Amino acid sequence: MEPSLYTVKAILILDNDGNRLAGKYFDNQFTSIKEQLDFEKLLFSKTHKANSEIIMLDNLTIVYRSIIDLFFYVIGSTSDNEIMLSSVLNCLYDSVSQILRKNIEKKNLIDHLDAILLAIDEICDNGILLETDPSAISQRVSLKDEVPLGEQTVMDVVKSARDQLKWSILR
């Protein structure tokens, strides 16, 4: 096998029903959208119960992580270094976490979808790992128009507290 920098085959973020919220395939293994969705369905069915971080499926190595109602996946080939893939996953997760100010759940993610898409673009360019430092990513995504935590409105704080309480009960 020829050494290559093309290591990441896909990055996916699914919701808790297995629907795609954001995702990008860098490889032509799944050419049609139908194949992609079938694969995601299969992947979700295998991973949504057992949170065991890594799985092999369809000759692919997939590292994943879930929180509340979101599932993050990084997909590579079976010959890839699993630890490298898992560092990509950690970077994705931490970047999203910083962008969403630790309030990682579907609603909030959708509200910041633009920044999330930018972050994925900064992590991986067409299959080549671009950056794995989450703070560099969030700096590059640069949310200048963001309200810092101290200046959030009372409404926001109350809402976020309520959300977190709700999820802790649900879990």
Place this chain on the structure above:
Amino acid sequence: MMGKKDSKKDDESGGSNPFRHLEKAAVLQETRTFNETPINAKKCCLILTKILYMINQGEHLAPTEATQAFFAMTKLFQSKDVMLRRMLYLCIKEMANIANDVIIVTSSLTKDMTGKEDIYRGPAIRALCRITDNTMLQSIERYMKQAIVDKSPSVSSAALVSSLHLMKQGPEVVKRWVNEVSEAVNSDNVMVQYHALGLLYQIKKNDKLAITKLVSKFSKSSLRSPFAYCFLIRVAARQLEEEKDGFDKTLFDFVESCLRHKSEMVIYEAASAIVSLRCTTSKELVSAIGVLQLLCNSPKPSLRYAAVKTLNKISISHPAAVTACNIDLENLITDQNRSIATLAITTLLKTGNESGVDRLMKQIATFMSEISDEFKIVVVEAIQSLCSKFPRKHNVMMTFLASMLREDGGFEYKKAIVNTIIVIIEENPEAREIGLSHLCEFIEDCEFLPLATRILHLLGREGPRTTTPAKYIRYIYNRVILESAEVRAAAVSALAKFGASSDDLLPSILVLLNRSKLDEDDEVRDRATFFYDILSQNDKALSSAYILNTLNVSPVSLERALLQYNQHVTEKPFDIKVVPTIEVEIHKPSGETLLPSSTKPTEKPTASRQDLYMEQLSAIPEFAHLGPLFKSSSPVELTEPETEYNVKCIKHTFTNYIVFQFDCLNTLNDQLLEDVVVKLDTADGYEIISYKQCAKLPYNTLGIAYTLVKIPDDPSQVVATFGCNMKFKVKDCDPNTGEPDNEEGYEDEYGLENVEINVSDHVQKVLKPNFGASWEEVGDANELEDTYALSMPSLEEAIKNIIQFMGLQPCERSERAPEGKNSHVLLLAGIYRGGHDVLVRAKLAFNDGGVAMQLTIRSSDSIVPQVIAQAVG
């Protein structure tokens, strides 16, 4: 924030998705907002996000729609909003392949790429390189070179990565930037270093020497990036793998030193590289395995997974080394992650001993339903290798496999199970009946046609030999009633085999076949009619030739022979005997590759080795009249390794001639050989017809010389030994250019080892699935029987030697001597040059120090048995 207005409304439904029900037309309509002045950045940003989301969900945009939206988007370059600009780049990249005329944004992007804002520059470069083509690349070349060595890591990385993408379309331009790239490898930023190294490798990858230099240079100047290290390890490992003889110690030392790196990623990469290298010795293996052992105990699942996956991969090639990790693997059996547990168990199964098998199988049965098909295949393959290791355990395995067959699963998975059961049946006669009954049950409800036909074929072959063949007929006939044409045809053939093998069943079979004669499918009907007529003749020889032991020719050769036959107008009927028989595949015991690899094997019929030779030889006019090629031997070395010249000989046997093919290699780089010819000393009635020389033999290029000899007319004279001498003209030449120094060379010759023609060169192996039927078919008209005393230390040794000397194919798995017994019957079959069947039955008995053999040879020709007997005498 954009969704805040909706958030209160949606709150109750638990965070619904405002993008969920986007209408493509409505979103495209909204792009008109882009034309408003001043630009409302937030609003436009939301619209771009919607477009991206839509494309992301797989919504199809027609080129005209996309182009329209794209042109509207170009207006947004007027806005100074950072977020909007960045989203714009993303949209440009997404639309690069959908919309037309995307190059109109080139100048805007070039401006951003060379501007002051670092936050724009990197993404602008990446967007620009996505829409650019080779011709336009020239115009931005200057900027790219600057960007590669830019002090901002994001700009430099973007330029390097984009260059890597560009290498795919036109490597020439990118190759000119090699100096800048080399400079970038020394960057302080870890990612820049990684990208620069990757690009540098891509630029130089065809120059092996440069790559070796590259690795040794960077292995000394310690790189900062663990990613770069991993990449360098891969480069070094590939380099080591490609070097055939004498590997580079410094490269290996570098990989070995990485085992002590501080990053886990690098340590693992180095360990997995070492264990999969061919040149690794057991001493070096120990330290790598030690690293994997440590990783097995890591709290992180991905580390444990990586380690156990690698151990599993090498459990066949280095079982002893893996055994050191047995305790750690035992701990992983109950791992939360089922993939890890499966890999651990299968590794233990492969390296463990017989007593542990039951326990491990029970363990794995508890979570079989939870793991993916890939892992199930891994388990099945582990079971297969276990069965050949511990044949006595076949009961446990069979039950396990049968329960797996009943569960749901994909084709590949079911195929793996069926293959495994078939292998067990073939290897272990005790497991035959139980295995066949499991398979019978499986085809009762089997959705995969190839598997059903395969099993029916197997039933036809193995079923008649069981104690109660009648019970299989019901299963087979059910297929005739219920299945599609393909399976029905296979079932009809299987039925016919039962009829041909057993007189008791024959009347019932005839009744069943008679019903199929009215089948609606042509193939099924033809087969049924054909078999019915043959069986109703009740002639053993006929049913042996047409039902039990059918044609053994390779389809490619048959096609060629028929084509040739059709080209000449002739009265003679087509003679099937001129078609070369198919080479019997050597069954390799299951070994390597127990993890599914990323490359999917493409299964297509390839021409056999012999077909390739046939093609080569028939292209030479001197050999055109020789007729069809009967057999090609495997290459024999005629020189010692590491000598000046390297010569291999392949013997091609024709009906009346033999062609010696000499593959010559000149290993002296200061010599050019010309007019190379291999002279033979005539021997034992063989007559040398002609030589075909190899005109030029430059350094390290394979040249072929041929020698044609005629086989003696006396049919009993087949064995011969030829003295060989290679004659040639030497011209000294410049080692670098290969140009000869002067036109005048000198004659020289070089002695080679003798070439022998043995009995085995005159026979081709043929597998007779039903030896007994063929034995009766040939009859005792030309039978030869004799007794020999062989001085062999064991039965196995005797069997091996007899097969080798006679060059015949062992049938009915008789090449395996039963353990602990002193007598054995070896059955061999083949075809003698000229198309005569040869069958050999050797009854062997072992008593202290020697093997007594009673040899019976039957053939359709009267001389052949004597010739074959010579091989032993």
